Amino acid sequence: MAHGSTRPTSRDVAQAAGVSQAAVSLVLGDKWRGRVSETTAERVREAARELGYRPNLAARNLRLGHTRTVLLVVPALTTEFFAGVYTGAARIAAQHGFGVVLYPSPEGIGPARNPFASAQAALDGIIASSMAADALTAIRGDQLPLVMLDSDPAGSLGAATVNLDITDGIRQVTDHLLGLGHRRFLHLAADVASWTFEVRAHELAARIGDVPGTSLLTVRAPISIEDARTATETALAAKGPRPTAIVCDDDKLAAGAYKAARRLGLRIPDDLSITGLDDLALATAIDPELTTVRLDAELFGERGMQALLAVLEGREPEEGDIPVELVVRGSTAPPSAP
Amino acid sequence: MAHGSTRPTSRDVAQAAGVSQAAVSLVLGDKWRGRVSETTAERVREAARELGYRPNLAARNLRLGHTRTVLLVVPALTTEFFAGVYTGAARIAAQHGFGVVLYPSPEGIGPARNPFASAQAALDGIIASSMAADALTAIRGDQLPLVMLDSDPAGSLGAATVNLDITDGIRQVTDHLLGLGHRRFLHLAADVASWTFEVRAHELAARIGDVPGTSLLTVRAPISIEDARTATETALAAKGPRPTAIVCDDDKLAAGAYKAARRLGLRIPDDLSITGLDDLALATAIDPELTTVRLDAELFGERGMQALLAVLEGREPEEGDIPVELVVRGSTAPPSAP
DNA sequence: CCGCATAGGTTTTACGTATAACGTCGTCCG
DNA sequence: CGGACGACGTTATACGTAAAACCTATGCGG
Structure with a gap:
């Protein structure tokens, strides 16, 4: 304690209540049944309240050997x-x-x-x-x-x-988009060195690569709306047939893709379908609302x-990935022109 | 420690290095200059590294009387x-x-x-x-x-x-909107019992009440996009002259107001100006980008x-509110019809 | 050659808590 | 009527660390 009077300890409470420190510990630790009389216990509690006693957690943790x-x-x-x-x-x-x-x-x-x-x-x-x-x-x-x-x-x-069962999430996304008829994909990938994002990329490539006549372009961006916008804009401005669907690693990236689409005069979902991943509040704030994969955080x-x-406790942790769920909203539709 | 071998203590390190526990504390606490020889110090550090020693914070905190x-x-x-x-x-x-x-x-x-x-x-x-x-x-x-x-x-x-100098933030918002010619306002207020939101309401009423020929309607909603949407929608659907500007307590509320406007077929900013407060990422994700008050979190x-x-340290804290700044974007414009 | 500083440690103590181990009555059973 | 037992406590101890107080050689100036 920096300034002034130090905090009361259990010994102070004991003195105030006229008992030993051990009795205070017993009462306040709720282990006093059959060890301390009800009247004494009440006197201890009263003294503790009076002094504004709060146990010193450092001491307790040291004594107990754990901190919970x-x-x-x-x-x-x-x-x-x-x-x-x-x-x-x-x-x-x-x-x-x-x-x-x-x-x-x-x-x-x-x-x-x-x-x-x-x-x-x-x-x-x-x-x-x-x-x-x-x-x-x-x-x-x-x-x-x-x-x-x-x-x-x-x-x-x-x-x-x-x-999280991200593999299944990607499967749901690709099934959805392929089912709508999309064949040319852009993957807007999070520029983050994390296993979960590698899984997204890997699974996406596998799913789409399985289907004949498809193409998949990947572009990376940090998870920020502006970075995602510029990355998407340059990718879409490239020559050659334009992708009809953008699969984003993250809702925030999808919001960036929306902005890119607007600046290029592309309408969602008519000219371009976009999917996210997370289902943040952001997903329903943008227009049209975002088709995305809901993660149960x-x-x-x-x-x-x-x-x-x-x-x-020395037990074996429960196995099994956490299921995720595709939420279809207004940002995906069949591609317009072949 | 729950299972198996307990963590090494400074005494274990001392034993391994062939010194006393005090020496270990000195060396590892970087207080050994002139008290312990360099060779011994190195031996201690080596032993600590070897054993994977990490000080017990509970013990340290107890000893030191503070936790930092x-x-x-x-x-x-x-x-x-x-x-x-x-x-x-x-x-x-x-x-x-x-x-x-x-x-x-x-x-x-x-x-x-x-x-x-x-x-x-x-x-x-x-x-x-x-x-x-x-x-x-x-x-x-x-x-x-x-x-x-x-x-x-x-x-x-x-x-x-x-x-934060919220009062000034509200002043900047009202100056901006009044300067654009707005006279009929809707305050989309956060339904939160917090002083800062009371200040917003109070200051807004004062600023707008000062100007003759103005009106101010207030509607409350929890800080969620959907709640904000429904609240705004019912407020805007009411009979009588429609507000031309919505001042929101928060960017998220503003996003809700956007959705309400869309569902009512009102264009932003042509039919309706909207302002937020926070300048979250959300503010630039929505279309048009939101005029809002940037808070330097x-x-x-x-x-x-x-x-x-x-x-x-017993010193007097620095006085003075933190300045905030209006960021004008695309969601505000002069009202169309008188 | 004495005294004293200094390097290089060690011994000891205290922090506040929880709890095991230990007393001391009175009561009640055999 | 002895002793076992329960009710009601107390005393003592340990947790791991930081640091004050203490110890012991060695070197060196006077």
Whole structure:
């Protein structure tokens, strides 16, 4: 404590109530049945209330050897997706007496050799989302129990993984677009070194490559509306037959594609079908509303936390990817001209 | 530690290096100059590396009496605004050896008598954003150093406050719209019990009420695109002369207003001017791009952290609201018909 | 050659908590 | 009527770290 009077300790409460520190700990820890009389217990509680006592968590954590706190590492908070992940994780955590501390990966936050140098909280475990491989090995250094979200099961160094069924999502998208009659595709890919985006690219190429008479062009852009717009604009302005459908790795990229289409005078979905992936609020804000793949962020967070709890208790985490669902809206239609 | 071998302690390192625990603490704490020889220091560091030693933060925090960790309480993460606040706060914090733990206010996370029961981290201080008054008194119960963001300076129970100059933002919006010739206004207000939104309503009424021949209708909606759409739609469908400009408390509300306008066949900005507040990514995703008030979220977070550091060091926090800036885009124009 | 500084450590202590181990009454059963 | 037991506590201890206080050789100036 920096200034003035220090915070009251359990010993202060004990003195005020005329009992021993152990009695205070018993009463406040709700372990006093048959050990302390009701009247004494009430006197202790009263004294604690009077002094405004709050237990020192550092001391408690040290004594107990655990903190009942886990860290949720997310790449960024620039979409509400990870808010959902947090909400789900925190819900399950709360049911088990755990707390969740959120740690957005630092971008320009300053040099941290260890990515958790600035998350000083004492932790029992970590849930990390969409980590790059090098960051993963760093994080494995802390031998804390670890669950990886959206990460390559093969390359996760033995950590438990929980994944969305992105492969199936891409399948649904391609089935939808191929069914509408599209043959020439542009893949607007997120310029992010993350396994989940590699899966998108790989699966898309496989699905479309399977069909004769199709073409697939790929262009990369950082996940920002403006970057997506310029990338799309230059790709669409290229000579040769224009793609009739753009598959975007992300709703935000899709919003950029919308802007590119507008600037080129292309109408959606008449001249150009566009799909996203996430189903953010953004998807229904733009016109026409975006056909996209809905990811259940909260369920994702819940499953992640459940897996971590399993690891902490020495159990085997539940298997199985989380299903995703194509939501068809107004941004996709059959291609107009052959 | 739950399973298997317990983590190595500084004593284990000491034993491995053949020195005392104190020496380890000295070396690893970088306080060994003139106390330990370079060769011994290196031996200690080597042993620590070998064992994968990481200090027990609970023990350190207990010993030191502080945690160099502060809590940032935000109402929700459904927009990227608070991501910016975090980024700014974390940047300043890192410069001073502090960490920031993010705590999105619980919605359905479970019953927490104390809003911080689930944020179990041991803290040195709290930065709380846009809190309702009742939550504030609860939080003041923990006598931790506290900085309030976007909160009534008069009613903040002596806590330091840092505010955006929303009053000026509303002034800029009304000047802009009145200058364009608008006289009939609709205020699409956020249905949130927060001081900053009261300020918006109050200032708007004052600014517009000052001008003869004006009218101001207010309609409330939760901050969601769909709620905003329905609220706006019913308001615009009412009989009587239609408003020519909609002032929204928030960009997301504005996106809802766009959708309402589209469904009513009103063109933006020809038939209807719309303004937002925040300047989220959303603002440039919709068509036409939204005229809105840009809030510098990162600066907001920086100033909040600086204020908290000042409080922690017993200094007086810097005074003065954070300037905001009207960004004029395509959603506002002079009204068409008189 | 004494005293004293200095390098290079070690021993000890305290932080606040939870809990195991230990008392001390009175009561009640055999 | 002895002793076992329950009710109601207390005393003592350990968690892992940081740092103050202490120790011991060696070198060096006077």
